[in-house]
Amino acid sequence: MAAPGKPWQNGAHESFNGKFRDECLGMQWFKNRIDAKVAIEDWRKSYNQVRPHSSLNNLTPAQYARNISTRNPEPAIF
Secondary structure (H helix, E strand, O other), rough: OOOOOOHHHHHHHHHHHHHHHHOOHHHHOOOOOHHHHHHHHHHHHHHHOOOOOOOOOOHHHHHHHHHHHHHOOOOOOO
């Protein structure tokens, strides 16, 4: 487990935090907490369902999930 406050040990978290800050928080002026909650939820849905991810071969998470669910699973070898 990585120690808190050590960004070089938490690369995935730091990458996400940077994207969240740049793409959501830095682009919004929130009027109140409800406004912030709505904007952040919209960004979260976009990030998790619409935006292509390089780690998923540039597919959206929804496309990737559909591809996985439609594949014929190979039988387990015991």
